[in-house]
Amino acid sequence: MDKYYTITELTREFGVSTRTLRFYEDEGLIHPERRGRTRLFRAADRHLIKEILRGRRIGFTISEIREIIQVYKDPPGEMGQLQLLMRKVGEKRDELRQKRRDIDETLAELDNVEEACLTRLAEIGVGT
Amino acid sequence: MDKYYTITELTREFGVSTRTLRFYEDEGLIHPERRGRTRLFRAADRHLIKEILRGRRIGFTISEIREIIQVYKDPPGEMGQLQLLMRKVGEKRDELRQKRRDIDETLAELDNVEEACLTRLAEIGVGT
DNA sequence: AAAAAAATTGACTTTCACGTAAAAGTTAAT
């Protein structure tokens, strides 16, 4: 009988709106079951939602996320498609590595900003 | 006499459109000089554009980028503002760290996808 | 069974980050 989740349980867990989850269904990213018209989310859906939100956080578009998800469900059977996919994977990898460098640089910059703040605070603190 | 750059030089260097750079000016991120109505970009602008694009790559909004830039030009003089800023810096830091985790996980996933592809390719390759 | 709470669909709206087109002015090269 496998536990299932209601839509609002999941919206609370993940901090998204119901609209968002329905949107993801419309976009073909998840396929919750139905009891009548009401959606029943299973563990698999829940897991997918996690992946979707992770993809979202790092800036993937819906269709990019859809593509990645599809590969698991059904890796392309045709040669050309496979090669295309692999090329894309390579590109994504490069992109993500660049992003990680960007993040590291920005983290360093935030350290500077913070230090500037502390200095400023000290200046002000002394004067009062 | 300090070298300056035309707008198209920079669009070519950074792979963005003129519209984008003008938009950044409208948004108050850069302030190129003018000779008549024509924009003259200096090294400082060029550097800022680099930062803006880096921020963009990791998903910062224009106003977030603007905030960061402002701190350099003019760190807030008022106590409350400073504390607010430092709180924000802390939040950004957390956000970026989360993003880095997301990226690492996704990179691992890409490895899986690639392996699935290779396996599939081998299967197909044998049959032909 | 009646009332209250939750879920559904559908349509319209919003925000962000530019794109695009038009019309006109500017500069550089021939």
Place this chain on the structure above:
DNA sequence: ATTAACTTTTACGTGAAAGTCAATTTTTTT
């Protein structure tokens, strides 16, 4: 001087990813 290439402003358009609102079901609670 003319052409070509570039640049400017103004203003409307666009796509992605939801948000919002309204009008129904459906489900749950009393």
